[in-house]
Amino acid sequence: MLKVEDLHLSFGGIKALQGVNFEARAGEITGVIGPNGAGKTSLFNAISGFYTPDKGRVSFEGRDITDLRPDKKAELGLARTFQNIALFRGMTVLDNIKLGGHTRLKTNLWQALWYFGSAQREELELRREIEERVIDFLEIDHIRKYPITMLPYGLQKRVELGRALAMRPKVLLLDEPVAGMNREETADMARFILDVQEQFGTTILLVEHDMHMVMDICSHIVVLNFGQQIASGTPAEVSRNPDVIEAYLGAAA
Amino acid sequence: MINANLKSTYAADERVLNNRYKQMFVYGMALLLAVFGAFANDYLILIACKMGLLLIAVVGINVLTGYTGLVSLGHAAFVAIGAYSVTIFQNVTAGFIPDPVMIFFAVPFAVFLAAFIGVIVGLPSLRVKGLYLAVATLAANFIVIFLIEQDLFAPWTGGMVGLTTNAPNIFGWILDSKREMFGLIALVGFVTLLMAQNLIRTRIGRAFIAIRDRDYSAEILGISLLKYKLMSFSISAAFCGLSGALFAYFYARILPEQFELDLSLELVAALIVGGMGRTMGPVFGVIIIVMVPEVIKITFGALTGDAAGMAQLRAPLQEIAFGALLVFFLLKEPLGINQIVDRMLRAANRWPFARG
Numbered sequence: 001m002l003k004v005e006d007l008h009l010s011f012g013g014i015k016a017l018q019g020v021n022f023e024a025r026a027g028e029i030t031g032v033i034g035p036n037g038a039g040k041t042s043l044f045n046a047i048s049g050f051y052t053p054d055k056g057r058v059s060f061e062g063r064d065i066t067d068l069r070p071d072k073k074a075e076l077g078l079a080r081t082f083q084n085i086a087l088f089r090g091m092t093v094l095d096n097i098k099l100g101g102h103t104r105l106k107t108n109l110w111q112a113l114w115y116f117g118s119a120q121r122e123e124l125e126l127r128r129e130i131e132e133r134v135i136d137f138l139e140i141d142h143i144r145k146y147p148i149t150m151l152p153y154g155l156q157k158r159v160e161l162g163r164a165l166a167m168r169p170k171v172l173l174l175d176e177p178v179a180g181m182n183r184e185e186t187a188d189m190a191r192f193i194l195d196v197q198e199q200f201g202t203t204i205l206l207v208e209h210d211m212h213m214v215m216d217i218c219s220h221i222v223v224l225n226f227g228q229q230i231a232s233g234t235p236a237e238v239s240r241n242p243d244v245i246e247a248y249l250g251a252a253a
Numbered sequence: 254m255i256n257a258n259l260k261s262t263y264a265a266d267e268r269v270l271n272n273r274y275k276q277m278f279v280y281g282m283a284l285l286l287a288v289f290g291a292f293a294n295d296y297l298i299l300i301a302c303k304m305g306l307l308l309i310a311v312v313g314i315n316v317l318t319g320y321t322g323l324v325s326l327g328h329a330a331f332v333a334i335g336a337y338s339v340t341i342f343q344n345v346t347a348g349f350i351p352d353p354v355m356i357f358f359a360v361p362f363a364v365f366l367a368a369f370i371g372v373i374v375g376l377p378s379l380r381v382k383g384l385y386l387a388v389a390t391l392a393a394n395f396i397v398i399f400l401i402e403q404d405l406f407a408p409w410t411g412g413m414v415g416l417t418t419n420a421p422n423i424f425g426w427i428l429d430s431k432r433e434m435f436g437l438i439a440l441v442g443f444v445t446l447l448m449a450q451n452l453i454r455t456r457i458g459r460a461f462i463a464i465r466d467r468d469y470s471a472e473i474l475g476i477s478l479l480k481y482k483l484m485s486f487s488i489s490a491a492f493c494g495l496s497g498a499l500f501a502y503f504y505a506r507i508l509p510e511q512f513e514l515d516l517s518l519e520l521v522a523a524l525i526v527g528g529m530g531r532t533m534g535p536v537f538g539v540i541i542i543v544m545v546p547e548v549i550k551i552t553f554g555a556l557t558g559d560a561a562g563m564a565q566l567r568a569p570l571q572e573i574a575f576g577a578l579l580v581f582f583l584l585k586e587p588l589g590i591n592q593i594v595d596r597m598l599r600a601a602n603r604w605p606f607a608r609g
Binding site (some may be wrong): 050070163 | 263264267314355391431446448451454455456457458459460462463465469470471472473474475476478490530544
């Protein structure tokens with residue numbers, strides 16, 4: 001589905017990514033783990049188009065998308081969330097999620113100014129879809145009219161997931177979906193991620209530090225350390241891999 | 254939300270006036286305006302027309318600065334383009350297009366020309382942000398005024414002495430009184446407000462706000478920054494052009510000095526005072542911006558008894574009041590008067606169960 005081949009990325013002298021290879025298989029959850037500074041977020045930024053890799057390619061459904069701008073990738077069905085929540089703070093929850101539907105809507109400027117015919121029809125269809133498919137699904141009905149600034153962190157993360165879901169993505173990139181959450185919120189989020197995979201069949205790629213969660217929900221794991229890919233495989237394989245144990249726990253004395 | 258706000262369809266919830274208090278407020282205002290138009294004296298009508306003309310331009314600034322978060326200090330240029338192009342268009346095509354329908358060609362021409370030039374002026378916004386963009390747009394203001402004043406274009410623009418303009422003729426009805434113009438300006442003002450509101454409740458306006466709040470996040474949702482920033486510039490320029498076109502119809506004469514930097518600043522100031530990024534913000538803003546100098550003029554005149562020596566103090570006093578007002582709002586109420594009104598409406602909606 002989403003394939004990363006021999007990806008290299010550097011900032012000046014710092015080699016952020018050195019030959020990363022993996023594939024996020026359709027309908028599965030793939031996890032990317034690694035210590036701080038391993039290049040996980042750089043990898044996400046390279047995939048979503050904020051950084052241009054020096055070498056290598058990213059392909060999506062067999063098509064090379066390495067050099068596409070982020071907005072073009074969104075149109076193809078690539079959605080992502082950010083580590084430090086990137087919601088639109090001046091808007092309500094509902095408007096934030098509606099923005100996820102942006103590329104699907106066709107209203108042009110003239111129709112928008114008069115709010116007639118197809119503009120109105122499209123808006124109401126979008127509203128219905130969001131209410132039924134996203135807001136209901138993520139159990140955020142009670143906060144739909146709230147401005148983002150009034151929400152606690154955990155709910156903001158959930159709204160950001162909702163916004164990504166409103167894009168009807170084929171591939172969903174989640175950058176630390178449970179960072180800074182307590183155990184209960186983490187469990188909720190893990191359940192939502194599994195539900196997304198199950199109900200919508202979305203391919204999910206996630207970066208996370210919470211090992212328990214990664215081991216529990218991912219079917220495939222890629223381990224990065226200092227920009228290098230040191231292991232990849234099922235959770236069981238990865239957790240037995242000596243390189244991974246060394247990277248995380250330090251070499252045995 | 255407590256009172257009479259139960260909705261059973263999404264359509265009811267998506268309406269502009271989706272609760273009883275908003276309806277009462279807006280319909281009440283409309284009624285008041287109609288009564289005002291019928292009975293107010295000429296002086297008040299003139300003041301109201303000034304507000305209306307400014308309002309249409311400030312709605313444009315609101316699209317750009319309030320919604321999209323791009324600051325422009327050069328939008329008087331588009332008001333000038335609107336005013337001049339409508340007049341020049343009429344002068345040039347006078348023989349070809351019959352007078353009763355002229356306005357239906359001249360105004361769209363002016364609006365589209367302003368929109369087109371808006372795209373060009375908006376180009377720097379793709380590279381620079383904030384203060385730097387404000388300075389870049391400042392240049393547009395100076396360039397347009399400079400070009401209008403050039404001898405080369407004087408046969409069309411009239412150079413420094415400006416152009417005389419005609420009253421609008423709508424299917425033979427000549428709006429040559431200020432009261433008739435008030436009706437036209439109020440109607441157009443209402444339509445522009447409605448358009449701005451429609452814009453932000455559909456995909457394009459939401460994209461603008463997304464760019465303002467977090468541009469990289471907007472991109473990830475498939476919003477092209479290039480396309481939408483230029484679109485925002487062009488819409489705001491179009492509204493300013495429309496305001497300029499009506500300006501030309503309203504006054505008997507247009508002069509280049511009417512569209513200089515102070516107008517650009519006045520537009521931005523009205524938006525800040527009224528409330529950035531809120532549909533009704535420009536309405537409150539222009540009321541204050543136009544009223545303050547008038548109130549100062551009247552109270553100052555009453556206090557000093559129009560003594561000759563004191564009159565020269567008035568102008569600086571107005572500037573000081575203007576500055577103080579801006580500083581007050583930026584510090585105490587950055588979302589402007591609109592925020593105060595919102596709070597009141599919310600309190601009314603919850604009364605008597607809760608306050609605030």
